[in-house]
Amino acid sequence: KAGVTQTPRYLIKTRGQQVTLSCSPISGHRSVSWYQQTPGQGLQFLFEYFSETQRNKGNFPGRFSGRQFSNSRSEMNVSTLELGDSALYLCASSQDRAMTDTEAFFGQGTRLTVV
Amino acid sequence: KNQVEQSPQSLIILEGKNCTLQCNYTVSPFSNLRWYKQDTGRGPVSLTIMTFSENTKSNGRYTATLDADTKQSSLHITASQLSDSASYICVVSAGTGGFKTIFGAGTRLFVKA
Numbered sequence: 001k002a003g004v005t006q007t008p009r010y011l012i013k014t015r016g017q018q019v020t021l022s023c024s025p026i027s028g029h030r031s032v033s034w035y036q037q038t039p040g041q042g043l044q045f046l047f048e049y050f051s052e053t054q055r056n057k058g059n060f061p062g063r064f065s066g067r068q069f070s071n072s073r074s075e076m077n078v079s080t081l082e083l084g085d086s087a088l089y090l091c092a093s094s095q096d097r098a099m100t101d102t103e104a105f106f107g108q109g110t111r112l113t114v115v
Numbered sequence: 116k117n118q119v120e121q122s123p124q125s126l127i128i129l130e131g132k133n134c135t136l137q138c139n140y141t142v143s144p145f146s147n148l149r150w151y152k153q154d155t156g157r158g159p160v161s162l163t164i165m166t167f168s169e170n171t172k173s174n175g176r177y178t179a180t181l182d183a184d185t186k187q188s189s190l191h192i193t194a195s196q197l198s199d200s201a202s203y204i205c206v207v208s209a210g211t212g213g214f215k216t217i218f219g220a221g222t223r224l225f226v227k228a
Contacts, residue, residue: 004158035218043159043204043218090158106151106158 002027004093004107012113018079021110025072025093031055032074033104034066037088046089049074050097078112086114117142119207121219129227132195136222138188138205142215149206150179150190153221159204162190192224200226 005024013019025032033048033056045058049068066076072093078085088111094104119140128134140148147166151159163172163179165188171180176193192199205219 042220043206045216045218088156092158103161103164104149106160108158109156111156 004091004105006089006091006107006110008110009108010111010113012115013081014115015081015083017081018077019081019112021076021078021089021091021112023074023076023091023093023107025074025091026105029093029095029105030072031094031097032068032072033092033094034074034076035090035092036060037090037109038086043090046076048097055097081114083114086112088112117207117209117215117217119205119217119219121203121205121222123222124220125223125225127225127227128195130195130197134192134195134224136190136192136203136205136224138190138207138219140186140188140205140207140217140219142186142207142209142217144209145183145186146208146210148179148181148188149208150177150188151204151206153202153204155201162203195226197226197228200224 007022031050034046035043037043048056052068063079068074088109090109092104092106094102096102122137149164150162153159162174162177165181178191181188202221202223204221207217209215
């Protein structure tokens with residue numbers, strides 16, 4: 001069974017640009033949640049999609065958005081990139097709602113560097 | 116305020132030794148507590164998940180305990196190996212409906228030969 005796949009693995013962007021990250025969950029999983037990880041702030045929850053609907057959202061500005069497709073694949077978009085957006089972006093998939101009592105599996109992450 | 120605090124921040128131990136990592140939380144209402152292992156540059160891997168009614172759970176050489184009364188959890192690693200060198204993150208989820216997940220800052224474990 002294939003794991004959670006995130007693409008691309010590494011990305012370098014310039015301030016002001018926008019970026020789209022992709023996450024393919026484990027087959028059969030309906031929930032995809034996104035997280036930002038930085039050395040200073042640790043892991044922080046961005047948002048969760050379940051059956052194509054955003055179910056939960058963290059405290060991030062509107063520049064961060066996402067969507068989920070009918071095949072459960074999810075994309076995350078960051079517009080007007082800032083230097084502080086440099087981070088490891090992780091997605092996790094689970095059968096049920098994110099971080100409920102069911103197992104959540106993380107991808108390897110996308111390392112975004114904003115210069 | 117919902118918080119998860121882990122201690123120590125970092126730890127160095129010799130291969131073969133045991134160690135215990137701590138997690139204190141103030142998240143309410145409690146739903147579940149997870150321990151993850153994260154190798155540098157990789158995604159976290161789940162070690163254990165515990166709900167309110169569980170007070171201990173093992174996964175190989177990893178044993179997690181939960182005291183819901185004192186809101187404390189620990190992760191005990193037995194007979195450490197070099198491959199145990201990683202960050203260990205405690206994650207606590209709360210509530211129903213408007214679900215909240217709070218991540219601890221992690222404990223960085225270094226196992227030396």
